[in-house]
Amino acid sequence: MKVAVDLDGVLAESMLVWCDRANKEFGTHLKMEELDSWSSWKRFSISKDDFYRLLDQTWIDWEQIPPTEPGLADKVARIEKFGDIDIVTGRSKGTEAAAKSWVENQKVRYRHFVRVAGWRDKIHLNYDVYIDDAPDLMPLVSHNPTAWAILYDRPWNRDVPRMRKVLKAERWRQIPGLLKKIQEVRIQNDGSRKPDSYTRT
Ligand SMILES: [Mg+2]
Numbered sequence: 001m002k003v004a005v006d007l008d009g010v011l012a013e014s015m016l017v018w019c020d021r022a023n024k025e026f027g028t029h030l031k032m033e034e035l036d037s038w039s040s041w042k043r044f045s046i047s048k049d050d051f052y053r054l055l056d057q058t059w060i061d062w063e064q065i066p067p068t069e070p071g072l073a074d075k076v077a078r079i080e081k082f083g084d085i086d087i088v089t090g091r092s093k094g095t096e097a098a099a100k101s102w103v104e105n106q107k108v109r110y111r112h113f114v115r116v117a118g119w120r121d122k123i124h125l126n127y128d129v130y131i132d133d134a135p136d137l138m139p140l141v142s143h144n145p146t147a148w149a150i151l152y153d154r155p156w157n158r159d160v161p162r163m164r165k166v167l168k169a170e171r172w173r174q175i176p177g178l179l180k181k182i183q184e185v186r187i188q189n190d191g192s193r194k195p196d197s198y199t200r201t
Contacts, residue, residue, distance in 0.1 A: 001083035001128040001183060004114070005076070007091060007099060008055070009133035010152045011108060013066045025054070027035060036155050038135050052092075059095035062102040068152075068172075073107040077171035082179040086112045088127070090119045103147045123147065129182055131175065135160045142166050148182045150175055 005177060009016045019030045055070050057079045058065065069075060078188075079085060087110045091099045096115055097121055103113070123140040130141055131150045134158045141149040142163040151157055153170045160166070167178045 001179070001186070002126070003079065003083055003085050003129045003131065003179070004088035004122060005085055005110070006134070006152075007087055007089040007103070007130040007131070009068070009154055010088070010131055011072060011076070011106070012099075012102060013068045014055065014058050016066065017061070017064050018055055020056045021058055025050075033155050038156050040156060044089065047085045048129070056095050059091065059098045059102075059198065062098040063105070065102060067106055072172070073109070073170060074112075075175075076108050078176050079179055080109065082176075082183060083128070084111045086110060086114050086127070088116065088122055088130075090116055090122075128186070129179065130150035131169075133157055138163055138166045152177050195197055 005011065015032050015035060018089055019032050022030055023190055028098060030044060037042060076085070087103060089099060100113055103110070116126065119134050120140065121170045123144055127147060130137065130147065131152060132149060133152045133154045138149055138151055138160050142165050148165045149167070151160055151166055151168045153168060169175050169178055
């Protein structure tokens with residue numbers, strides 16, 4: 001299987017550093033756990049432009065960004081047996097080098113580092129599985145005839161409803177088991193033109 005692993009929010013805890021920067025600049029007291037929707041910044045009167053500018057600045061200081069979980073490289077390595085693992089990110093061009101440095105520094109192994117202009121473009125890359133935290137990507141994956149998603153649990157995606165071919169993972173250690181399930185369903189469906197109605201989350 002071709003597996004697309006997202007960077008921000010799935011490997012890198014960039015929003016933790018983003019919150020620090022936002023609090024310094026705007027005098028807010030934002031905590032990552034309070035970012036309970038995809039566009040939470042609106043509630044704190046932070047514009048979309050400011051949101052992305054701060055996120056880019058966060059990445060310039062990539063050494064400050066922690067991984068989402070301890071032992072991340074080992075956890076990601078456990079999914080290598082399921083296929084080709086690419087890091088697929090909507091990072092800006094200006095932060096691509098920093099993002100790559102971060103990944104190298106974390107010793108996360110991958111095949112290709114793929115940058116897309118926006119998260120919507122990910123679905124056009126025809127990956128079999130998307131491991132991502134973006135709530136809005138999930139309906140696109142669910143409606144795609146072949147793609148699957150593993151939604152990595154974050155404060156901003158807990159309202160995502162159950163959807164066909166979208167499985168939820170609270171932690172990285174659950175991801176190998178979910179990929180195994182996906183692989184099994186895909187093997188069952190192989191040769192069949194009728195998509196499976198597997199909906200378990
Ligand atoms: Mg993300």
